[in-house]
Amino acid sequence: MKNTAIIGLQWGDEGKGKIVDFLADKFDAVVRFQGGNNAGHTIKVDGKTFKLSLLPSGVIRQKFSVIGSGVVVDPISLFDEIEKIEKNGVKISPQNLAIADNVCLVLSLHRQIDQILENKKGNNKIGTTCRGNGPAHEDKVGRRAIRICDLQHQPTLIQRVEELLLFHNALRKGLDEPIISSSTIIDELNSIKDKIAKYAVPAFEIAQRLEKCNAVMFEGAQGALLDISYGTYPFVTSSNISLGQVAIGSCSGFENVHKTLGILKAYSTRVGSGPFPTELTDEIGEFLRIEGQEVGTVTGRNRRCGWLDLVLISHALKLSAVKEIALTKLDVLDKLAKIKICVAYKINNKNYDYLPQNIELWSKIEPVYEEFDGWQTSTLGIKSLKDLPKNALVYIKKIEELTSAKVVIISTGAKREETIIVN
Numbered sequence: 564m565k566n567t568a569i570i571g572l573q574w575g576d577e578g579k580g581k582i583v584d585f586l587a588d589k590f591d592a593v594v595r596f597q598g599g600n601n602a603g604h605t606i607k608v609d610g611k612t613f614k615l616s617l618l619p620s621g622v623i624r625q626k627f628s629v630i631g632s633g634v635v636v637d638p639i640s641l642f643d644e645i646e647k648i649e650k651n652g653v654k655i656s657p658q659n660l661a662i663a664d665n666v667c668l669v670l671s672l673h674r675q676i677d678q679i680l681e682n683k684k685g686n687n688k689i690g691t692t693c694r695g696n697g698p699a700h701e702d703k704v705g706r707r708a709i710r711i712c713d714l715q716h717q718p719t720l721i722q723r724v725e726e727l728l729l730f731h732n733a734l735r736k737g738l739d740e741p742i743i744s745s746s747t748i749i750d751e752l753n754s755i756k757d758k759i760a761k762y763a764v765p766a767f768e769i770a771q772r773l774e775k776c777n778a779v780m781f782e783g784a785q786g787a788l789l790d791i792s793y794g795t796y797p798f799v800t801s802s803n804i805s806l807g808q809v810a811i812g813s814c815s816g817f818e819n820v821h822k823t824l825g826i827l828k829a830y831s832t833r834v835g836s837g838p839f840p841t842e843l844t845d846e847i848g849e850f851l852r853i854e855g856q857e858v859g860t861v862t863g864r865n866r867r868c869g870w871l872d873l874v875l876i877s878h879a880l881k882l883s884a885v886k887e888i889a890l891t892k893l894d895v896l897d898k899l900a901k902i903k904i905c906v907a908y909k910i911n912n913k914n915y916d917y918l919p920q921n922i923e924l925w926s927k928i929e930p931v932y933e934e935f936d937g938w939q940t941s942t943l944g945i946k947s948l949k950d951l952p953k954n955a956l957v958y959i960k961k962i963e964e965l966t967s968a969k970v971v972i973i974s975t976g977a978k979r980e981e982t983i984i985v986n
């Protein structure tokens with residue numbers, strides 16, 4: 564098995580966690596390289612349901628799991644996740660979990676300001692997960708974030724916290740919010756420093772350990788359409804998601820990525836605000852939401868649902884040079900009589916094969932669809948390509964044709980074994 568990057572091709576929740584867990588037995592290590600606990604993955608194995616957020620999805624198979632330098636870590640949320648997964652029978656220890664010691668931390672003040680700013684935006688809100696990930700990334704590039712390696716030496720920590728609060732308290736005063744004392748943040752950090760220290764490893768040592776592995780999986784969170792540079796800005800998350808980020812955030816060099824697998828849900832979903840040209844607000848959208856159980860793992864919000872959008876997906880494929888796809892949730896379409904794929908946009912009578920970045924045009928998009936007959940028979944749990952109904956194969960072929968990528972895995976259910984390996 565080659566070192567493989569896993570990239571979501573839509574707005575997240577494509578079923579990356581399920582596919583990473585499914586493939587993980589072929590890998591020695593699984594590395595998260597971006598995002599934070601805004602991610603939420605549901606994985607079903609042997610009658611158990613695991614909910615992961617920050618932990619790489621290889622932990623269920625006890626693979627060496629790395630939280631790379633590109634991730635922002637909320638320690639409280641991480642310890643909560645570790646406690647829950649241990650209760651579910653998965654042991655976490657420094658033997659199977661390493662966190663790069665230069666990751667930036669998500670603190671209570673980040674969660675608070677995320678919520679405060681969303682509230683102030685009213686109708687224009689992004690619809691963030693309010694987990695403080697955006698503000699933590701802002702502090703990272705503002706060079707005032709607190710990293711794990713800052714925790715052990717009190718004078719360093721005090722100085723770093725004061726620099727952080729210089730910014731945050733000025734902002735909070737402007738927003739008429741109460742200011743925060745440095746002792747509050749220092750106490751918060753001192754309460755977690757020893758617990759997190761046992762997992763902290765210099766990024767350089769992680770790189771050395773990964774070099775010795777036969778096969779490493781780089782696990783992306785979110786999806787390419789939420790990428791801060793190339794997504795539907797400003798309705799995006801605050802990190803890069805596309806392939807280039809692997810080299811920045813995984814403690815491993817770019818030449819170590821041998822292959823990229825894009826994860827594509829058989830229809831589209833989105834949580835939060837922002838353009839969604841193929842959104843269905845009718846009974847078919849409702850059908851997809853119920854049949855696909857499209858409720859956010861992190862926030863419990865209903866996911867918006869719609870047809871597959873090959874305009875946006877083609878863009879996502881190009882940005883991460885994806886040639887192979889794992890197609891998920893095919894079974895959700897089982898009962899539909901007709902299925903559509905958007906192949907172009909019409910805006911003011913002009914055809915587009917990409918999403919224009921001009922926000923004012925988004926409400927004028929008319930999707931151009933190709934329509935297919937459904938298969939109207941159950942594919943749930945099918946494990947072999949030859950058992951798929953003919954019309955499902957036509958749908959998959961069309962996706963291959965429109966994307967110039969090969970569908971190599973098909974997921975036909977939430978459980979680990981409900982999966983087809985095409986080749």
Ligand code: GDP
Pocket residue numbers: 571575576577578579580581602603604605606607855856860891892893894895974975976977978
């Ligand atoms: P992720 O964030 O990309 O890992 O995706 P989520 O876990 O947030 O959302 C995917 C949801 O679909 C989860 O509840 C999975 O258990 C479920 N799921 C994954 N693959 C399939 C599939 O092929 N069929 C069905 N019906 N459910 C699936």
Ligand code: IMO
Pocket residue numbers: 571574575576577601602603604689690691692693694695696697783784785786789798799800801834835836
């Ligand atoms: P996984 O890994 C779906 C969305 C939020 C919001 C926007 C910005 O489970 O696929 P943020 O809290 O990141 O500042 O919110 O991004 N978002 C996700 N949507 N799946 C995710 O992760 C997401 N992570 C962030 O809903 O629209």
Ligand code: MG
Pocket residue numbers: 575576577602603604605860
């Ligand atoms: Mg998710």
